[in-house]
Amino acid sequence: MRLAESMLDRKRFEHCVGAARTAAAICRRFGHDEDAAYLAGLAHDLCKRLPPAEQFSLARSFAGPLPEVVFENLRLPHGPAAAVYLEREGLSSDPAVLEAVAYHTVGKAGMGPVALAVYIADKIEPSRRDWAQGVRELLSAGAFDGSGGLGRLATATLETMLDEISASGRAVAATTLVLYNSLTGKSVSEWPVR
Ligand SMILES: [Fe+2]
Numbered sequence: 001m002r003l004a005e006s007m008l009d010r011k012r013f014e015h016c017v018g019a020a021r022t023a024a025a026i027c028r029r030f031g032h033d034e035d036a037a038y039l040a041g042l043a044h045d046l047c048k049r050l051p052p053a054e055q056f057s058l059a060r061s062f063a064g065p066l067p068e069v070v071f072e073n074l075r076l077p078h079g080p081a082a083a084v085y086l087e088r089e090g091l092s093s094d095p096a097v098l099e100a101v102a103y104h105t106v107g108k109a110g111m112g113p114v115a116l117a118v119y120i121a122d123k124i125e126p127s128r129r130d131w132a133q134g135v136r137e138l139l140s141a142g143a144f145d146g147s148g149g150l151g152r153l154a155t156a157t158l159e160t161m162l163d164e165i166s167a168s169g170r171a172v173a174a175t176t177l178v179l180y181n182s183l184t185g186k187s188v189s190e191w192p193v194r
């Protein structure tokens with residue numbers, strides 16, 4: 001907690017606490033590891049303020065597959081960079097935590113429940129994004145409870161986000177579509193791996 005506070009500005013720290021609480025609440029609701037979700041939520045943006053060269057260099061050391069775009073878009077390497085940082089500093093070696101932190105920026109088809117919970121929490125935690133309000137309300141009202149609930153929550157989050165992105169005229173990231181397709185069983189493609 002203190003490390004996250006010292007490595008982030010106030011706004012980002014609040015976002016990380018919000019993401020940690022939201023990810024833990026999602027995991028509690030659907031019966032997954034809420035402690036792993038809390039830690040990953042708190043740590044997911046830990047490397048966001050590092051100089052870009054350092055972010056890219058840490059991300060290059062990440063052992064898992066990453067799409068090429070991670071090394072081409074400055075907004076993306078802080079995920080895998082933080083996973084490497086957490087492991088190097090002895091802060092976590094839990095594969096579920098590291099996966100969640102690494103893939104919160106680009107997602108990954110078939111990622112585990114903790115990673116999916118953190119991916120969602122990053123988008124819908126209370127301190128940001130008006131568009132997520134509806135999803136947050138549905139979640140707390142129990143609208144996604146029952147079998148396959150985490151997948152339905154993830155699908156609803158992505159659909160709302162994709163609507164918002166297209167309404168604002170921005171382009172949808174290919175990696176987001178890969179995750180969306182993998183959740184909904186629509187034509188699944190894979191991102192090109194470095
Ligand atoms: Fe992030």
Ligand SMILES: [Fe+2]
Pocket residue numbers: 015019044045122
């Ligand atoms: Fe974030």
